[in-house]
Amino acid sequence: MTDETSTNYPDNSRLAQSPTVGNWERETLEKLVFATIKEKKAARHWSIFFKLSFLVLAFFCLWAFFDFNFSGSDDDILARHTALIEINGEIDSEGSGSADTVLPALNKAFADSGSAAVILRINSPGGSPVQAGIIVDEILRLKKGYPKKPLYVVVDEICASGGYYIAAAADNIYVNKASIVGSVGVLMDGFGFTGTMEKLGVERRLLTAGENKGFLDPFSPQSAKHKAHAQEMLDEIHSQFISVVRAGRGKRLKETPETFSGLYWTGARAVEMGLADGYGTVDTVARDIVKAEDIIDYTTHEGLPERVLKKFGASVGGGAVKAVSGTALPRVR
Template structure:
């Protein structure tokens, strides 16, 4: 055998080891820089958003103020019918509160261009105090502006506290299917004494004054407290009746059911003298007032007020208000 046949092949050359990443510090630094820039851009976008939102709120507030000022300006819109909306419960908040209705009434009556004032009511009732304050102001304004009539136009419903206000008007216009009346007063609540006994719960109430726990839902109702509450309701009911009799006068056709708390359709209300005729805001403005231009004097709550109420001190007040309202007399 030749010498070439016994030659051992050379071993393969070793592969070079993988090189570590070059400039890895720079790559990490670049990622950090890009992440920082991205966060700054996001913060800048949110900052711009909130600044724009704030400007929009300010703009709407200013626009709402000047719009109401122009609408209620004396003589600026010519002869017209002044409109005030009462929509919802008659209470210390909303369009049915005295704090909202009374300023609107004053602006509407004092405007030299308003030929008449129309109260457009859609309310199931509410607080006798708020309704009474509005009625007192209506009477004062009617004396101060004897040549400027006040009409009420009923929408879906004008009951209890809503009708308390309507009765002070010169005339009341309804739809045939409107709900009108409910001349009565109620005070409602709950009694939990039986439930507490079954659960083994003991009520511990300390008072200074023998009757300070009056209407407490966790204490037994006494006959004396029941008589006192009924006397209060009867007194407020009589005030309601006097407002209706004074406002409607001889037009009212009293029956034993008139002041019972029942309510009727608009058509039946006209027959009973609780209302005068059928009509809408437009028909009253056109055919009765003879001033077709209708200008709204209602103090509408703007966006800034709604935002402040939503995120301000009123958050969470609903439950507290509901508990406090339980023992209040109500015209509904």
């Protein structure tokens, strides 16, 4: 007799062994499990990223807070002292040589009832005549407002051009014998590529609205008119520089044909020429001239966030200026 079960129904063992029937449930489940694990890993990675980002943001906020609150109090420092402000590096629109940085420090130092005098320590090769001029104007204004509070300049390694532009407004200038002082002059530099372009077969196609809009374009031939106009600007700024030096140094200045030629000299020679008054450091001036040995630094020190933002802004702004003008700006350097 034939077994109906074996005849009419499929063999269960063969069904279980079939590669296409019975395994799809397991494969689907495995896919779901792996997808869930992958999703959890991704969620964990994003969670770590956001937590780290929050910690970094919190760190910068705390840094800026403590830097702002402990860099100095707005209250007067009542003890008699010598106020110190430092200018290091190029005189430009950012950094310790910018008007935005120096002016608040000057105002705070002069306004403090405990400061007997202000020392401006300068270590700069020069830079922007605009920034230097703004600082000089503010020094002159403060000296009128606080006639009994002198301002002295102490030269570090170098005080040339724009640095000396500022120094000339001080009551006295003190140097080291080997300091570099002077360079009363103005320059505007750049490059001309017309010869190179001709050799390479490159044609300059410059379209302007306004006949002088391509003023000193480095890829176009220099015209006599533009050169004369640039020289006129330089002479005018140079005249402003000379006026500040003459007004600041007065009869102490032993003027010669070389004084305003753009040359610079050692500190020892600068004293002989009347460009400086004597030798000294911040400590010796505070002790021997001001008679207030305690020195308090009023220099505006930027925190890291401010430096990063200012650097970014200056880079974008500088790129925009170069893109629009294509020329260098005058520098007292």
